[in-house]
Structure formats: structure tokens, C-alpha cells
Amino acid sequence: MKPVNVGIVGLGTVGSGTFNVLTRNAEDITRRAGREIQVTHVGARRDNPAADTSAIKVSRDVADVIADADVDVVVELIGGTTLAKELVLGAIANGKHVVTANKALIAVHGDEIFTAAQKKGVNVAFEAAVAGGIPIIKAIREGLSANRIEWVAGIINGTGNFILTEMKDKGRDFNDVLAEAQALGYAEADPTFDVEGIDAAHKLTILASIAFGIPLQFDKAYTEGISKVTPEDVRYAEELGYRIKHLGITRQTDAGVELRVHPTLVHESRLIANVNGVMNAVMAMSDAVGPTLYYGPGAGAEPTASSVVADIVDVARALTTDPDNRVPHLAFCADQLSDTPILPIDQIETAYYLRLTAKDTPGVMAKIATILSESEINIESLLQKEAEVDDGEVPIIMITRQVKEYQMNAALKKLESQDDVVGTVTRIRLEQLDG
Ligand code: HSE
Numbered sequence: 001m002k003p004v005n006v007g008i009v010g011l012g013t014v015g016s017g018t019f020n021v022l023t024r025n026a027e028d029i030t031r032r033a034g035r036e037i038q039v040t041h042v043g044a045r046r047d048n049p050a051a052d053t054s055a056i057k058v059s060r061d062v063a064d065v066i067a068d069a070d071v072d073v074v075v076e077l078i079g080g081t082t083l084a085k086e087l088v089l090g091a092i093a094n095g096k097h098v099v100t101a102n103k104a105l106i107a108v109h110g111d112e113i114f115t116a117a118q119k120k121g122v123n124v125a126f127e128a129a130v131a132g133g134i135p136i137i138k139a140i141r142e143g144l145s146a147n148r149i150e151w152v153a154g155i156i157n158g159t160g161n162f163i164l165t166e167m168k169d170k171g172r173d174f175n176d177v178l179a180e181a182q183a184l185g186y187a188e189a190d191p192t193f194d195v196e197g198i199d200a201a202h203k204l205t206i207l208a209s210i211a212f213g214i215p216l217q218f219d220k221a222y223t224e225g226i227s228k229v230t231p232e233d234v235r236y237a238e239e240l241g242y243r244i245k246h247l248g249i250t251r252q253t254d255a256g257v258e259l260r261v262h263p264t265l266v267h268e269s270r271l272i273a274n275v276n277g278v279m280n281a282v283m284a285m286s287d288a289v290g291p292t293l294y295y296g297p298g299a300g301a302e303p304t305a306s307s308v309v310a311d312i313v314d315v316a317r318a319l320t321t322d323p324d325n326r327v328p329h330l331a332f333c334a335d336q337l338s339d340t341p342i343l344p345i346d347q348i349e350t351a352y353y354l355r356l357t358a359k360d361t362p363g364v365m366a367k368i369a370t371i372l373s374e375s376e377i378n379i380e381s382l383l384q385k386e387a388e389v390d391d392g393e394v395p396i397i398m399i400t401r402q403v404k405e406y407q408m409n410a411a412l413k414k415l416e417s418q419d420d421v422v423g424t425v426t427r428i429r430l431e432q433l434d435g
Pocket of ligand 1: 160
């Protein structure tokens with residue numbers, strides 16, 4: 001059978017990793033795909049010493065790859081949403097299958113891209129877009145297709161998890177760890193995407209669509225980063241038996257779909273609380289199988305290439321099947337997507353960690369408890385610490401039971417207006433993740 005010709009656009013960290021894995025494991029990959037897969041054309045503005053492309057055609061104008069009649073599959077690894085979108089739509093228009101690791105592109109323009117691909121009868125595969133080397137798209141889209149999925153929660157940004165872990169375990173400086181993540185090729189071109197949760201929100205948007213059969217709605221995701229997590233919150237959380245993780249959470253409720261990324265307290269006994277460094281983990285709660293957990297490296301050259309190459313193998317296999325009978329891009333058939341609304345953040349329900357500074361006066365605790373109880377907020381545990389400096393102020397740390405976010409917002413407003421409460425109240429959401 002004729003080999004499948006692959007054109008790689010972008011020869012950065014993931015591009016060079018993909019080239020190297022395809023070359024190194026060519027024999028096994030051929031045995032799996034049923035036909036040879038060969039890279040015949042690379043589009044890159046400059047060479048990358050990490051990949052020896054001397055034996056194949058290299059174009060400085062990346063559009064040449066899309067126009068190359070011999071290329072069957074275009075692998076888009078340049079990132080961003082402008083040129084990448086143009087190239088992907090161009091490749092589809094030219095009847096080529098597309099594999100991409102570009103989460104921003106899929107989260108923001110995926111619906112348009114999939115519609116174009118459907119019309120042309122070509123595949124757009126994006127396993128590497130979510131959680132790097134973990135085959136999570138395949139697991140949810142195919143492995144869990146018997147189930148009603150209730151929620152999906154995960155650590156889906158390797159850079160952010162790497163930063164939180166290094167800060168907690170080694171007391172390292174935020175910017176120093178971020179610079180290392182950049183040097184290792186984990187971070188986005190704009191690292192605020194990592195630390196402010198935008199990258200995780202792109203990935204969560206994709207997970208929500210394949211879990212619940214809804215269109216991609218990145219603009220409705222709630223996003224809160226890790227830059228405001230303080231070492232004292234990390235310490236207090238630990239004293240209460242929790243770890244602070246930057247989670248993406250999407251949950252199907254009767255009212256709509258929760259879609260949120262924020263720092264979250266997770267009990268230390270949960271496996272996901274012990275996922276450290278650049279590792280990612282995604283947990284799915286489904287009605288038939290119950291909880292399942294997927295763990296692996298969330299970023300890096302070859303882990304991400306592992307997912308890219310798996311998609312290329314899938315495309316090679318699909319080349320001989322009827323386009324209408326392939327696995328749908330977003331798990332559910334394109335005409336079967338539901339219009340379940342995405343909930344605004346004040347409608348979500350969760351437990352909370354609260355930290356406030358109160359004046360050390362008699363009755364202050366009762367006042368705080370009254371405000372919370374009037375707002376129907378139950379306190380699960382409470383820690384009153386001794387003042388670190390003798391300034392008449394004490395830190396109070398609480399963990400609450402589940403409550404709607406708007407009720408918590410109202411209670412926090414009342415608390416912050418009290419003369420006995422100093423400054424603002426720190427609030428971090430807390431998830432039991434026990435179904
Ligand atoms: N910047 C991303 C991360 C790369 O750190 O997870 C993988 O998507």
C-alpha cells in the first residue's frame with residue numbers, strides 16, 4: 001500500500017519531537033498503522049538542531065506544505081490562532097487531513113474547522129491539544145462512550161503545576177521556576193496563558209464538548225490563575241489536610257454546564273492532589289464506570305509528540321474508511337450537539353477555603369459565624385491561628401460546606417464590611433472529587 005505522506009508545519013519543541021518519534025519508531029508505527037508513514041515535507045522558518053531534516057524537503061514558506069499535492073496529512077504545530085487557522089482551513093480546502101496540537105485553535109475556532117472538515121470528508125485530529133501525552137480525548141470520546149459523564153476535573157497545565165510544585169516543595173521563586181519551564185519547552189509562547197489559566201481553559205473547553213456533547217464555548221469559561229496563591233495559603237491548606245491545585249472543572253448540572261479554571265483545595269488523600277511537576281491528571285466521573293483517572297506528562301517534546309503521532313496513525317487507518325462512519329470530532333454526531341447553557345460562575349456550587357484577618361476582640365468569632373449562618377453557609381472546619389506579630393490581629397481559616405457562589409459572594413461582602421475584619425477575605429474553592 002502507498003505510504004502516507006506527512007507534512008509538518010512548525011519545527012519547534014513539539015515539531016522536532018514529532019519528527020524524531022516518527023523517524024525513530026518508524027517500523028513499529030508502520031506495523032500499527034498498516035502502512036508506512038513518512039515525513040515528506042517540513043515547513044519551518046528556521047532549522048531546529050534537535051531534528052535532522054537534511055534528507056527531506058524543507059520550505060521556509062510554511063504555506064508550501066499546504067499546497068504540496070503529495071502531502072496527505074498536514075501536522076500543524078506552529079500554534080496561535082491566526083496563521084494556524086489559515087493553514088488548517090487551507091489544508092482542509094485542499095482535501096488534506098489535519099493533525100494539530102493547537103488547543104487555542106480548537107477551543108476558539110474548532111466548530112468552524114470541524115464543519116469545514118466534515119464537508120470535505122477529512123479528519124481533524126487533536127489528541128495532543130489536551131493534557132500533552134495523556135490520550136484523554138480518545139479515552140473520553142471512545143473509551144467512555146457508554147456513559148453519561150457527570151464531571152471532568154483535571155490538572156491540565158504542566159507549567160502551572162510545575163510552578164506550584166517547585167514553590168511548595170523547594171520554596172523556589174515563581175519567576176525562577178517559570179523561566180525553567182520556558183527553557184524546558186513546557187510554557188506557552190505567552191506564559192501568562194499558563195499562569196492565568198487561559199491555556200487550561202482552552203483544554204477544558206474541549207473536554208466539556210467531548211464529555212457533554214455541546215459546542216465549543218471558550219468565551220464562557222471562567223478563568224482564575226495561580227499568581228495570587230500565597231505561600232501562607234499553601235501552608236494553612238496543608239494544616240487542614242489539603243493541597244492547592246490549579247484545576248479545570250466541568251460539570252453537567254440540571255441548570256447547565258459548569259466550566260471553570262481556578263486554584264482549588266483538594267484533600268491530600270486524593271490521587272490528583274499528589275500529581276506533581278509537569279505531570280497532568282484528568283479525572284472523569286461517569287455513571288456506568290464510576291471514577292476514572294488518567295495521568296501522564298502534560299507538556300514536553302516527545303510526550304506531546306506521542307499524542308501527535310497517535311493521531312497520525314489514526315488518520316492513516318481512517319484513510320480507508322467511509323468519512324460518515326468515522327469517530328465524530330467532538331464525540332457526538334455534529335447534528336446531535338445540545339444547547340445546554342454554560343453556567344455563569346456565580347451559579348456554580350462548591351465548598352470554600354476562607355482566610356481572613358480579624359481584630360483580636362471578644363465576640364469577633366461569633367460575628368463571623370453569624371454572618372455565615374445567615375447566608376446559609378455551614379462551616380466544616382475552623383482554624384484560629386495565633387498572630388505572627390503582636391499587632392492585635394489574628395488569622396482565621398475556615399473550610400465551608402458546599403454553597404452556591406452567589407451566596408458566598410454576598411457573605412464575603414458582608415464580612416469585608418465589618419470593622420473587625422481587616423482587608424479582604426481570601427477565598428479558594430474546594431472540591432471533594434468523590435462523586
Ligand atoms: N503550556 C502547556 C502546559 C503546554 O504547560 O501544559 C502543553 O499544552
